[in-house]
Amino acid sequence: xxxxxxFVNGDEADIEAEPASWVRAAGRIxxxxxxxxFPPWPDVVQLDAFSPALRAATAATLTDIAAQCDGIRxxxxxxxxxxxxxxxxxxxxxxxxxxxxxxxxxxxxxxxYPQTVLVAEAYWDMExxxxxQGFDFCYDKRLYDRFTGRDVSGVRDxxxxxxxxxxxxxxxGENHDEPRLADTLPGDAGRAAAxxxxxxxxxxxxxxxxxxxxxVRPPVFLSRRPDEPLDxxxxxxxxxxxxxxxxHRVRSGDWRLLEVGGWPDNDSCGSLLxxxxxxxxxxxxxxxxxxxxxxxxxxxxxxxxxxxxxGWTLTDLLDDRVFERDGDELADQGLFVALPPWGCHxxxxxx
Numbered sequence: 271x272x273x274x275x276x277f278v279n280g281d282e283a284d285i286e287a288e289p290a291s292w293v294r295a296a297g298r299i300x301x302x303x304x305x306x307x308f309p310p311w312p313d314v315v316q317l318d319a320f321s322p323a324l325r326a327a328t329a330a331t332l333t334d335i336a337a338q339c340d341g342i343r344x345x346x347x348x349x350x351x352x353x354x355x356x357x358x359x360x361x362x363x364x365x366x367x368x369x370x371x372x373x374x375x376x377x378x379x380x381x382x383y384p385q386t387v388l389v390a391e392a393y394w395d396m397e398x399x400x401x402x403q404g405f406d407f408c409y410d411k412r413l414y415d416r417f418t419g420r421d422v423s424g425v426r427d428x429x430x431x432x433x434x435x436x437x438x439x440x441x442x443g444e445n446h447d448e449p450r451l452a453d454t455l456p457g458d459a460g461r462a463a464a465x466x467x468x469x470x471x472x473x474x475x476x477x478x479x480x481x482x483x484x485x486v487r488p489p490v491f492l493s494r495r496p497d498e499p500l501d502x503x504x505x506x507x508x509x510x511x512x513x514x515x516x517x518h519r520v521r522s523g524d525w526r527l528l529e530v531g532g533w534p535d536n537d538s539c540g541s542l543l544x545x546x547x548x549x550x551x552x553x554x555x556x557x558x559x560x561x562x563x564x565x566x567x568x569x570x571x572x573x574x575x576x577x578x579x580x581g582w583t584l585t586d587l588l589d590d591r592v593f594e595r596d597g598d599e600l601a602d603q604g605l606f607v608a609l610p611p612w613g614c615h616x617x618x619x620x621x
Contacts, residue, residue: 274298276324278316278362305346306358313491319355319371320363329378336379341387347372347405348396376404389440389473401438407473410439417443417463418454422541422561425466429527429545433471441467442475446490452483452501458612461507462559465588465614466543468515469557471525481508511616514587518618519552530558530568531604539568542607548574554619556584560609569604577601584617593617 278301285292285299291310292299303314318324335342348354350371355363367374379386390397390405397408416424429436443451443463451460467474483501488494515521526546532539541562548554554574560566577597584593584605595605607615 273323273327274300275321276317276327277301278318278359280362301359301362303349304358305349306354316359317350318359318363319350319352320365320367322367325371325374326378329375332375332379333382336383336386340385341389343389343391344405345391346393347390347400347408348392348394351396351399351403354396370403372400372403372405380404397439398435401435405438407438407440409445409475410441410472413439414442414448417466417561418449420455420459420561422543425561426527426543429470429543433525437471439472440475441470441472442477443467444477444480444487445475446477446487448487450485450487451477451480452485459561459563461504462561462612462614464508464511465557465616466559466561468511469520469547469555469616470545471521476508476512481505511588514616518555518587519550520555520557520587520616521547522552523547523549526573528556528573529571530607531571532568536567538562538564538566541566542568542570542609544570546572546574556605556615556617556619558607558609558615558617560611560613563611565608565610566613567606567608569606571604572600574601580621583620585620587616587618588614597621 277298280292280299280301282299285294290312291302291304293302293315295315301316302310302312303316304310332342349358352366352370355371356366376388387407388405390400390408392400392408393411395412397410400408413425413428416428443455443460451463455463481504483504484498486496486498524547528544528546530539530542530544541560541564542558543561544556544558546554546556556570556572558570577600580597582595582597582600584595585591586593609615
């Protein structure tokens, strides 16, 4: 081993006490990488985030990668921040540097490849921290948890965050670390989540096999997966959703989370999520999702100017249904919606 200073080193006492946490390599005893809340990873050796040599080597490696591609995903990026690394490995490395790991590393890359898209896998509500440290996007694990937990109010509260923050989140329904969406939100529930993910601000991640409804999530250590029956109808639905969202430029202009009201004897509006995009030549678009297993009704407050004095056509891009509405009514009362369980509207609104 030519550069042991790049790793977290241990001794005989360490490997005898915790053999699963350490490995012998080239005459050294090195720590396995780990998330502090889970067992060590058997295929990973822990880099020393406090080592100046490691920071320089990481910057050089990322710069070399950036010369060959448009973007880089950094696995478990929060583990290398000074505070997390100190809590996990404090006492086994040198002193904590004055500068954070990622700003020091990213600065070298940006000097040569300023347009490289950097994506951080992030947990523990550290997305904003990593955005501030130089990442363009961070995984939105919190939204994922709220969708798969069927927490409608939690999703709504999450979407109240500032747009500067939300526009730099990666929305997803599954990835290689999480259960398949077809298992966590089967059928129409998964489609409702997909409509939301496809129309929210930020980036989107669509996992291989998600469109076909795959249910088996092979461990990352395996190079093959079992055969499964594929859902051709679901794949066609996904293709239409993404195609229509792109061709109609749904995510253009100003995004706004909308409030949905109900009535004293009908509070099912609490299951409805709604937002709009407007303000460009792409027109106005309205998304309403009933994220529940029961029917829901409500009135969506649009908050748009210029509605009065004319009629409006609302075309649902998901199924081609067309609705005609009076502009004065829309301005005064909002849009009445009634959706079946897990039902969705993706409406193009035109005069």
